[in-house]
Amino acid sequence: MNGLRIILADPDPTGLPAAVWLLKFLLVFTFVLHLFFMNVVLGGGLVWLWANWRARRFGKSGVRPSASSGRGELVEPRSPGSEVMRGRTSDAGHRVEPSTSDLGPRTSDHEVLARAIGRVLPVATAFAITTGVAPLLFTQLLYGQLFYTSSVLMAWPWLAVVGLLLAGYYANYGIFASRPGTLRAVSLGTLSVLLFAAIGFLFTNNMTLMLRPELHAPLYLASDAGLHTNMADTWVWPRFAHMLVGSLAVTGLVVAWIPRIRRGFDPHSAGWVGRYGTRLFMAATLVEFLVGVGFFFALPRPVKDVFLGGRTPDALLVVAGAAFALAAVAIVRRSLLVGSCATIVALADMAVVRHRVRAVLLEPYFQPDSLPVVPQAAVFVLFALVLVAGLVIVAWMIWKFVTAAPARAGEGVAGV
């Protein structure tokens, strides 16, 4: 075995179908979209688990959870905003206020929180997958020479992502149809968190292993069974922790928005849920800052050198990302909108930093800019037109959905 050999696959003879900058832009841009949804899936699972755990403890203290079941929603989807219809409940440790609604006693804050995030999870999972397809497509296009190799090296763990995703997705539908506070709700939450955390971890492994071409040949020549991982690489764990904590921060923001944008949200819990969201965001972002510092120092040396001032634009990128995140923490309680915008900028910035880390690490071996380009301009224009049309159609559907008045039983198309 020649452990020192570096083997790099040849570029695809077909060539790239567009300028490298355009493909890089699409890669980073679609990754930011994916980042948002995948954060909500993982962070949302954690919030669901925590909220149900709290609701369950209260249930044990003698007050039973919601009387009107949230189950069966898959058979008969209820309109958002019907939280107020969910029944009598606990509330030890929280404000106990009589309902002003004529629809029945109010639900505990934790149950409302659980139900709110539980409704988001299946949709977020669907869009995490959908938005994940595009960046993976552009990754394979630009970095296929490395990505296919690292995937084969960890073939079985990498293939396991598909099974884990299937199980996690069904778990999230199970969550959607679960009554908060039940053992089933907590079990499915645990399952969902474990499965999606495992998926994230496997992605972290492959996305870092592909940046280590010097490891590829020794690993493959040691075994072609596809059972390798990149866990031995010291920056894998902090990178994964960075993603994990970040997911809680983004989910905090989403939770803070839910009472504001969802019609008919339980007015008793709206304030609490909103505050919970902003606090989660602030706490997670501050922890994320510390994790980020640790992650930074765990980065391979060439990357650290570049970001510590070797190249001013790169150093500024890192500083700007942290600054926007901290600014978001400072302002989010006064303005959720400004705080959210600052967070989006920080996310986009960090996605660019992530891309730069990739570029710096691969520089000695491979530069996408050196790949042959055979532009397919006409089809690209067609794609752009289809994309615009698709976004308009999706926006129209969402607008119709949001502006439609939530129907009571007996109304709407199905109740004719």
Add this chain to the structure above:
Amino acid sequence: MNFPVWEVPLLGGSLLIAIIAILHVFVAHFAIGGGLFLVWTEARAYRTGDQPLLRYVRAHSTFFVLLVLVFGAVSGVGIWWIIALVSPSATSTLIHSFVWAWAIEWVFFFVEIAAAFVYYYGWERLDRRTHLAVGWIYFAAAWLSLFVINGILTFMLTPGRWLMSHTLADGFFNPTMIPSLVIRTAVAIALAGLYALLTASRGGTWWRTAASGGGDDMLRQRVTRYAAGWLLVGAGILPFAGAWYVSRIPYAAQLLTLGGAPAVTIFAALSVMLSLLIVLITWFGPYRHPDLANVLVASVLVVLGLGVTGVTEWVREAVRKPYVIYSYMYSNGILQADRAAVADRGILQTAKWVDVRAVARNGAEAAAEVFRVECRSCHTIDGYNAVRPLLKGWSEPFIDYQLQRLNELKGYMPPFVGTDAERRALAIWLAEVGRRPALSAPPSQAGAVAAQTAPRDEEVVR
């Protein structure tokens, strides 16, 4: 050759692809036809003021969402995962050649998913007209998604003028693109009926009692007959579209289904016979006698449907052999254009991920590398498409003779490409594999091959 080969013991990579792909195809076509079924039936229920039918459609939409949005979407991603692991070179070519087509398909996928959610959650929220519009948007996006993928899929068997021009349009609008699109659309309609039979047959315990209060056995029969009609309409289109498709595939591929490769012929015949069986059962069962239809009959039809999907997709993949992209790239990832160069320099010198670069002192290790690079993508030693049983009793000269004319003697296999020394080493190694008992380790550097390919004065170590 350009990428490392993943060794999948017993199962083999191609079987892994088949398992994921067949399950996906069986659900993905339902995602298209089922979408049409939902909106069509909903519109019909409004037109005729058929409330119970509307309640059935709504209940069916739950089944649809849980199967299609989750399993359909994830298994589709799964195909991408597994082909990139088993055939990275071919996957890379497909992505480089068609990236904007994939990107367009991604937009349709995005719209499809969004529309499915709005449709499903919109039952109680949207007015009829908007709800139907969203249903049609769903179906249009789903079918357009098929339109794009079908073009890329058929390209692999009939790349047509792309071989000369390498342009996306030539590859996409290839000779079998339209016949295949018709076949898949018909399959989607038939599967919509098949799955609807399943949910309709559960009427007594599920949607009828849950939604309408029960007691209407006539409704169950009506829906059963209606669903059977969908299946029969879809199936009725298939023979014509199928014949059209077969007439457009390469002659060598046609021959494989007509006796050129017995397994392919048998599977092709099975596809036709199982399809006929489904039509007969549906006609004499749910369609003519909906009162007798039940969950068992529907389940049998679903199993048969999965069987037809399995054998048909297997045949479609098999007739493409020895290529993964016809007349361009062999199943093992070696480009047809590179054949002469590889034969000249040797596979061990050309392949990237090998540790042994020459058949010198250790022929066994070199031969194992040659096997890994040229044969592993289709064959296992023991297991799916195993070589050991095929080699039983074959002598080294006979194997060597076969290797020299592999593509002529077995039209579905790529030619062996490499030097004479590499071929001889492989023949000796394969003969040794054939001699050893099942599941035993392949010959290693200490085996017989070393002796026979090494200089004559070397000591033989067995």
